[in-house]
Amino acid sequence: MSQPETDLNVAIAKADTPLHAYNEILTLLGEMEKFVSINDRIFVKINLNTPEGFPVNTSFALIKSLIKSCKKAGASEISLGSYSSKGVKIRNIDQLLKINEIVMPLGAQLLYLEEDSESELLDIIQNCDKFFVVNQVNVDPLFDCTLSMMNSAEINILNSQESTEHDLEGDFYKKEMVSKLLSIYKKRKPDLIINDLYHVMEGAGPYIYKDSNLIETQLMVGGTDPVAVDFVTLKLMGKNPLENPLIIGACERNIGNTDNINIIGVDLESSKVNINYCEKILEDITVHNCSIKTGSTCSGCYHIAYHLLNIMKTYMTKDLKYITRQSVLIGENPPEPDLNKNVILFGNCAIKSTENSSFRTIYTSKESIPLSDKIKSIFNKGKKPNKKLKTIEKPNKQVLNIPGCPPNLNSTIKLISNYYGKQQGPNLYLYYNLMETYASTSNKKAKKGGV
Amino acid sequence: MINRYFKDNWNKILKFNSKVEINENPELLEEFVRIPLTPIQIDAFLLYRLTELIYPKFIHDQQNIADIILSDYSIDNMVLESYVYETKIAGIHEKAIHLPKNAISITPKNDLDNIEGLFIRIQDAIIKENGIKIMSIRIFKKRAIDLLNTHCENLKKLSFNEFVSNLLDLVQKCIGNELIILYPEPDLLRFMRELISLSQDIKFSSIYNLLNNLSPTYKHAISFNTKTISFTCQIEKEVHENTVEVIRPEQSPRDLEKLREANNLESVISLDLNTVINSLSEIFEQKIPIKMDQMKLLLQKFLFGLRSFDTHWKMYPRPKIYNVLIRYLIRLIGFNVNLRKLSHWNLPEFILNLFNSNIGLNSKILILLTNNRNKNIQNAILLQFLNGSLVKISAVNKTNVIDNNLDIKEIHSDLVETLGHIDFVFKVDVDLIKEIIEKFIFKIYNVSPLKQYKVLKMTKKSKYLEVYPSSPAYELFKSKSSLSLLKLLLPIFIDKHEF
Numbered sequence: 013m014s015q016p017e018t019d020l021n022v023a024i025a026k027a028d029t030p031l032h033a034y035n036e037i038l039t040l041l042g043e044m045e046k047f048v049s050i051n052d053r054i055f056v057k058i059n060l061n062t063p064e065g066f067p068v069n070t071s072f073a074l075i076k077s078l079i080k081s082c083k084k085a086g087a088s089e090i091s092l093g094s095y096s097s098k099g100v101k102i103r104n105i106d107q108l109l110k111i112n113e114i115v116m117p118l119g120a121q122l123l124y125l126e127e128d129s130e131s132e133l134l135d136i137i138q139n140c141d142k143f144f145v146v147n148q149v150n151v152d153p154l155f156d157c158t159l160s161m162m163n164s165a166e167i168n169i170l171n172s173q174e175s176t177e178h179d180l181e182g183d184f185y186k187k188e189m190v191s192k193l194l195s196i197y198k199k200r201k202p203d204l205i206i207n208d209l210y211h212v213m214e215g216a217g218p219y220i221y222k223d224s225n226l227i228e229t230q231l232m233v234g235g236t237d238p239v240a241v242d243f244v245t246l247k248l249m250g251k252n253p254l255e256n257p258l259i260i261g262a263c264e265r266n267i268g269n270t271d272n273i274n275i276i277g278v279d280l281e282s283s284k285v286n287i288n289y290c291e292k293i294l295e296d297i298t299v300h301n302c303s304i305k306t307g308s309t310c311s312g313c314y315h316i317a318y319h320l321l322n323i324m325k326t327y328m329t330k331d332l333k334y335i336t337r338q339s340v341l342i343g344e345n346p347p348e349p350d351l352n353k354n355v356i357l358f359g360n361c362a363i364k365s366t367e368n369s370s371f372r373t374i375y376t377s378k379e380s381i382p383l384s385d386k387i388k389s390i391f392n393k394g395k396k397p398n399k400k401l402k403t404i405e406k407p408n409k410q411v412l413n414i415p416g417c418p419p420n421l422n423s424t425i426k427l428i429s430n431y432y433g434k435q436q437g438p439n440l441y442l443y444y445n446l447m448e449t450y451a452s453t454s455n456k457k458a459k460k461g462g463v
Numbered sequence: 464m465i466n467r468y469f470k471d472n473w474n475k476i477l478k479f480n481s482k483v484e485i486n487e488n489p490e491l492l493e494e495f496v497r498i499p500l501t502p503i504q505i506d507a508f509l510l511y512r513l514t515e516l517i518y519p520k521f522i523h524d525q526q527n528i529a530d531i532i533l534s535d536y537s538i539d540n541m542v543l544e545s546y547v548y549e550t551k552i553a554g555i556h557e558k559a560i561h562l563p564k565n566a567i568s569i570t571p572k573n574d575l576d577n578i579e580g581l582f583i584r585i586q587d588a589i590i591k592e593n594g595i596k597i598m599s600i601r602i603f604k605k606r607a608i609d610l611l612n613t614h615c616e617n618l619k620k621l622s623f624n625e626f627v628s629n630l631l632d633l634v635q636k637c638i639g640n641e642l643i644i645l646y647p648e649p650d651l652l653r654f655m656r657e658l659i660s661l662s663q664d665i666k667f668s669s670i671y672n673l674l675n676n677l678s679p680t681y682k683h684a685i686s687f688n689t690k691t692i693s694f695t696c697q698i699e700k701e702v703h704e705n706t707v708e709v710i711r712p713e714q715s716p717r718d719l720e721k722l723r724e725a726n727n728l729e730s731v732i733s734l735d736l737n738t739v740i741n742s743l744s745e746i747f748e749q750k751i752p753i754k755m756d757q758m759k760l761l762l763q764k765f766l767f768g769l770r771s772f773d774t775h776w777k778m779y780p781r782p783k784i785y786n787v788l789i790r791y792l793i794r795l796i797g798f799n800v801n802l803r804k805l806s807h808w809n810l811p812e813f814i815l816n817l818f819n820s821n822i823g824l825n826s827k828i829l830i831l832l833t834n835n836r837n838k839n840i841q842n843a844i845l846l847q848f849l850n851g852s853l854v855k856i857s858a859v860n861k862t863n864v865i866d867n868n869l870d871i872k873e874i875h876s877d878l879v880e881t882l883g884h885i886d887f888v889f890k891v892d893v894d895l896i897k898e899i900i901e902k903f904i905f906k907i908y909n910v911s912p913l914k915q916y917k918v919l920k921m922t923k924k925s926k927y928l929e930v931y932p933s934s935p936a937y938e939l940f941k942s943k944s945s946l947s948l949l950k951l952l953l954p955i956f957i958d959k960h961e962f
Contacts, residue, residue, distance in 0.1 A: 063935055065823015065886060073884040110872075110932035114884075117876065211825060220820040222812075226850040326816050330809040334959060438954035439813055445951065446817075449939045 020269065022235040022244045024277040030210040030232070031077055037206060037234035038081065040277045047204050048085035048142060055140040056082075056120075057163050057202070059148045060094035063108040063450050067213050068220060070148045072114060074208055078146060079120045090120035093136065094163075100450050108450065133164075137200050144204045145238070149245060150213040153290040153318040154186060154311060156251050158218050159242040160205045161258050164196040185312030185418065190261040197238060197267045205241045207233040209248070214288045221322040229285045231278075239268025247280060249287050290318065294342060297321045301332040302340060303350050309343030312418035313359040317342045320358070320424055323443070331437040341366065353410040356428065360417040374406045422447065464532065464544060464608060466615040472497045479507040481557040500611070500633075502618050502626060505709045511555065512692045516736070518554025520744050521651045525598035526550045529567075529585060530559075535605045537571035543605060549595050566592055575644075582646045600646050607642035623705045624675060628668035635659055635667050650747040657751035663857040665844070673832075673842065675705065677893060679901045684710075684728050686719065687736040697726060719779035730908045733777040742768070752852040755819075759811040766807035780908045793912050798949060800912055804958040813955065819851050821934040826886040829859065829878065833869060833892050835926055840865050841893060845882060871931040888931045895927040919945045 025036035038044055048054065056078065058070040066072075075092065082090050092115060096105055103124045106112055111122045125132055137143045147160040155162060209231050216223035231248060235241040239262045246253040253259045253270065262268050291297050294317055295304045302324060309317070321340070324332070332338065339349035344361040352371045357363045366372065378401075381389075385397040412431045414424050429437055429444045465473075475496050483489040494507040532544040545562040567585050574581045582600055589597050603611075614633050621629060637643045638652065639659040645652050682699045695710040710726075719731040742764065749757055768775050772785060783789060784802055793800055822828070825848060832842040843859035859865070859882065865874060875888045898921060902914050922928045923941060930937045943951065 064820050065934075066825045067823070071884075072886075076884060108933045108935065108938065113872065113876075113932075114879075213824070220816075220824060222816055224819075224824070226824040326820075327813065329812055330806060330955065330958075333809075434954065435959070438951075439809075442951055442955060446935050446939050449942065450935045 020235075020237055020240050020273050022233060022237070022240050022273055022275050024244065024248070024275060024280060024283060025232045025234070026230050026278045026283060027232075028230065030071060030074060030208065033210055033230065033232040034074055034077055034206070034208075036277070037232050041204075041234055041236075044081040044085040047144075048082050048087050050086035051088040052082075052086065052141040053089040053139075054082055054087045054091070054142045054144060055136050056090065056092050056144045056146060057137075058092055058094050058146050059158070059163060060102060060105055060111070060122075061097040062100060062219065063105045064220060067148050067150055067211055067226065068218065070146050071208060071211075072111075074146060074206075075115065076118060078144070078206075079115060079118045083119050087142075091123050091136070091140070092120060093123040093125050093133065095125055104450055134196060134199060137196065142204070143200060143202045144206075145202045146206045147208065149207050149209040149249075150218040151215070151287065151290050152218050153292075154189070154315050155256060155258055156246065156289060157212075157249055157287075159245060159256075159258055160202075160207050161193055161197065161238050161242055161262060164193055183311050185310055185315070186257060190257050193258065194261055194265055194267055197262070198265060201267065202238060203236060205235055205238050207241055207245045209233065209245065209285075212249075212285075212287060216290060216322050219319070219322075222326040223322070225288070227285070227287070231283060231285070237268050239263065239270060240273045243270050243273060244275060244280065248284055250284055294318065294321060297325065299325045299332065300329060301336060302338050305339060305341050305346045305349060307341075307343035307346035307362070307365065310361070310417065313342055313361065316418040316421050316424070317358055319421055323425065324440075327439050327443045328437065330439050331432060334436045335432060352408055355408070355411045357411060357413050358424070359419055360415055363413050363415060372408055372411065374408045376404045376406065378402050378404055466612040468618065469499070469611070469615040473499060476507065476510065477556055477558060480511060480555050483508070483511055483555075484551070500614065500618075500630060502621075502623075503707055503709060506694075509692065509694055509709070514554045515552055516689070516692070517740065520740055521747065522554065522645070522649045523599045523647065524553050526553055527595055527597045527599075528556075529562075529589060529597045529600045531567065531569070531585070531600060531602045532608055533569060533602055533604050539570065540565065540568040541571055542567050542569050547589055547593060547595055547597060560593060560595075562589075562592070578644065578646050602644040602646075604642045606640075607637045610636060610642070623707065624672070627671055627705075631667035631671055650744075654747040654749065654751065661751050661854065661856060663855060665856060665858050669858075675700075677897050677900055679897070679905055681905045682727070682729050683905070684722060684726060684731045686722065686731060686733040687739070688733060689736045692736065695722065695731075697728070719777060723779055729906075731779050735775060738768070738775055752849070752854045755815060755851045758852070759815060762811035762815075763807050766805055766810060770803055770805040770807055772803060778908055782908045783911050789911070798912070799953055799957050799959075800915075801957055804960075806956055806958045809958075810956060815851070817936060821936045822848070823886060824851050825849055827882070827884065829875075829882070829885050829888045831865070831871070831874065831888065831890045832896070833890055835869075835892050835894065838869065840869070845885075871929050875931055887934070890929040890931075892927045895921055916945060916949070919948065 021041065023037050023040035025033045025040060027033040027036050041047075056075070058075060060069050062068055079090055092111075094102060096102060101124065102122070106122055106124070115122060123136070125136075145160045145163050147163045148158065150158050152158045152162070209229050211226050211228055213220070213224050214227055215221075215225045229248075233241055233245050233248065235244075239259060242256075242262075243253040243259060246256055246259070259270065263270060294306050294309070294314065297304065297318070299321055302321075304321065317340070335354055337351050338354035338356060339351065340356045340358055341347075341349060341362045342358045345365045346362055348369060349355045349371055352374065355371055357366060379399045380402045381397045381399055389395055389397040412427060414427055416423075425440070425444050425447065429440050432440065434441045475494075476499070479492070479494055479496065482492065486492060489511070490508050492508060495504050496507045496510060497503060498505050498510065527550055528548045530546045530548070531542055533541045534543050542564075545567050547560040547562060548556045549558065549560070550556060567588055569575070569581065585600055586597055589595055610633055614629055617629065618626060634655070638655045641656075643652075678700060680700050680702060682697075684695050684697045686695045687693070697706075697708040697710060699706045699708075719733055722728070723731045745764070746761065749761070753761070772778070772782075784800065790801060828846045828848070830842075830844045830846065831840050832844075833839070834841050840861065843861065843865055845855075845857050845859050846853060847855040847857075859878070865878075868874060869890075871888050871890050875885060878885060895918075898918055902910050902918055923945065940948065
């Protein structure tokens with residue numbers, strides 16, 4: 013689909029503060045008045061993933077500036093909306109972070125996009141006059157970084173839905189996710205997209221983990237075409253955009269165009285930044301006293317296992333010292349664990365493909381006297397009974413099965429916490445309690461789903 | 464040029480130092496001097512020994528120093544006075560050689576920008592003239608000397624608290640405005656300069672006064688020991704005044720119980736001086752803002768020191784919490800409170816990771832110190848974090864809202880206009896801080912699990928501690944009862960077994 017040339021203007025701004033960079037983006041694109049008409053009703057899609065601090069969510073300072081400039085341009089109604097990625101209701105996040113109390117005095121309100129959210133979001137964006145996306149860019153294990161197109165639908169890592177088809181070759185999890193993410197853009201494309209990469213979380217992300225590191229790039233990217241904006245963002249971050257599944261998917265669906273992009277503002281080549289991306293190989297995530305073995309892993313299991321291993325690394329230092337040794341087996345046909353104790357089988361593939369593995373059974377030998385020999389020895393006291401060595405086969409009880417493809421992260425943490433108990437895993441137990449505090453509603457949902 | 468009160472004392476120190484080497488038993492010389500810039504009297508030989516120990520660690524470990532006093536104005540040769548000290552032991556000043564007026568020249572342009580080049584030039588000039596190879600220079604601007612003189616003039620008139628406040632202000636002015644330059648620059652000076660720039664407009668003296676107001680009345684002693692030195696610092700706070708007395712080595716028995724009884728003290732703490740010096744030296748080596756990994760390491764070391772009761776530090780009376788019988792009884796009801804097994808290796812990492820995920824890697828936090836009794840806010844401090852490191856501390860000017868309103872939500876929305884977006888506001892009452900300082904620092908020997916529980920209960924009341932907006936960790940803290948919170952946290956704070 014050919015786009016009008018003006019749609020492919022992508023602005024790159026570099027400034028000494030995030031707000032200066034935002035103002036520079038607006039200046040380059042033609043001020044807010046170009047995007048907002050008098051009495052427009054505006055919907056702004058932001059990142060509000062978890063009740064955690066920056067940069068997990070979009071910067072509130074940036075949101076406030078955007079609201080002010082929309083109001084100044086004459087907008088009558090401004091609504092903000094998001095999905096949480098850890099299955100927490102937006103209402104709960106708002107109760108904690110008091111977002112409405114911050115934005116309401118400025119003339120905006122946060123919508124609670126909860127159950128049946130996709131159709132609700134579709135209604136909102138089809139009925140609003142202008143649709144903006146303000147996206148915080150961080151590293152992401154599946155799509156390299158959190159692009160603006162990932163902002164359109166819910167990626168719930170805590171209560172992830174199982175993939176409808178199970179075929180490692182097909183990698184349906186990623187394909188389903190791409191399709192889900194792009195479905196809204198097929199109906200309506202945003203009128204303004206801002207990718208905020210002024211501060212980017214690198215190393216481990218998009219949530220704050222032990223290996224997370226924040227770097228200041230001083231850059232912001234804006235435009236009116238989501239594919240073009242994400243394309244330029246990936247280029248700035250030193251990635252080949254044409255290898256990104258979201259960009260490929262968007263081009264296939266004619267959502268945007270990557271040809272004839274007109275870059276305005278600072279030079280792209282000289283502004284490129286070096287970023288440490290998420291570990292693509294799960295074995296490379298070094299968790300103390302934990303051996304990670306992977307077989308053929310689908311993107312769904314990789315995605316959730318990535319978060320699980322980072323949670324272990326961040327919060328389970330003491331627990332893993334008490335536990336002394338654990339093995340996490342992920343994917344189809346993983347290698348045998350180093351030890352037969354504390355083996356965590358992550359996902360249906362790992363459980364099924366290791367059913368006949370030797371670590372599943374424990375062999376113990378015991379000396380026993382046959383009954384006939386015992387009777388003989390009673391009558392013939394001089395004769396000693398013949399002892400025979402008997403091998404007993406038992407299922408290994410120190411194996412924890414975590415079902416699902418991909419497994420539900422919330423249930424996984426609960427299962428692991430229950431398996432080790434409060435005494436052996438005090439840190440994980442506290443972390444689980446913390447999750448329960450803000451995700452209690454989503455837990456009920458997860459229990460119904462039954463993993 | 465130098466204040467007489469200071470100069471007389473300094474000359475006395477130099478005279479004593481020069482006698483030490485030729486005297487068979489210098490420890491028997493009963494001479495007293497003042498610690499420079501303070502009114503505190505000290506045994507001259509003890510000061511000698513302390514300088515010998517501390518100076519090479521914190522300032523410079525090589526011999527021979529040149530002191531240069533510079534004019535504040537850009538004149539052709541800015542040098543007003545210059546002295547050379549030939550020191551046989553680093554830091555032990557014996558004799559000052561006054562250099563002729565034009566022995567060293569420093570021009571306003573270039574020289575102070577290239578301090579290394581200047582040092583080499585001065586070194587060559589002094590070798591040529593006096594045959595002494597200096598290894599460090601101390602440059603004092605005239606303004607610094609004026610400030611030092613004013614401070615010394617007032618020493619006799621000031622109370623102890625006023626003296627400490629004055630000294631802290633003097634240090635802040637001299638280092639913050641680069642009125643004192645040392646080359647090679649010691650870590651201590653760099654650390655102080657970075658600390659001053661981090662804390663912006665906050666005066667060190669106001670921090671001291673705040674802490675002093677928050678502390679209860681006390682009478683303690685800290686006994687410092689090494690293989691060669693042993694002395695005791697007696698610190699006392701009465702209702703309005705503090706005093707510090709350095710007790711001579713022979714009068715400071717190593718037996719803490721006797722020391723306590725002899726001086727009628729509340730408690731006595733014994734510390735290994737070398738451990739204290741090494742710990743401080745490690746802190747001064749840090750670059751400010753201190754990075755997360757370094758902060759974890761420092762906290763680990765601090766907690767390790769805290770858990771090493773009876774090995775790295777001693778106290779009399781022994782803190783009740785270390786009483787085996789009390790601990791055993793508490794263990795019977797399911798609480799393991801063994802501070803010797805404090806999880807020093809795990810706690811800093813766990814707490815900092817939890818802090819980062821709850822507060823964010825970049826954040827602005829406003830801390831309000833309230834006084835519920837007077838229904839007002841005493842202090843407002845803004846902390847700024849970048850990538851998890853504290854990068855700026857600033858005092859917030861009180862507005863009408865801050866002064867007369869205790870509603871945290873209104874303060875948050877009011878200050879947004881002037882301070883930009885604030886991520887969190889912490890409202891802490893001074894009574895809670897006083898309680899923590901009294902129970903856990905000054906009366907630690909008397910702290911019992913019941914008192915710990917009482918303090919925990921206090922923190923759960925919004926009258927004493929409130930956070931706006933909330934965070935998952937704070938919600939969990941508020942939602943659990945004090946007992947279940949203890950059950951949840953103690954296994955994290957205390958190790959199950961020694962590693």
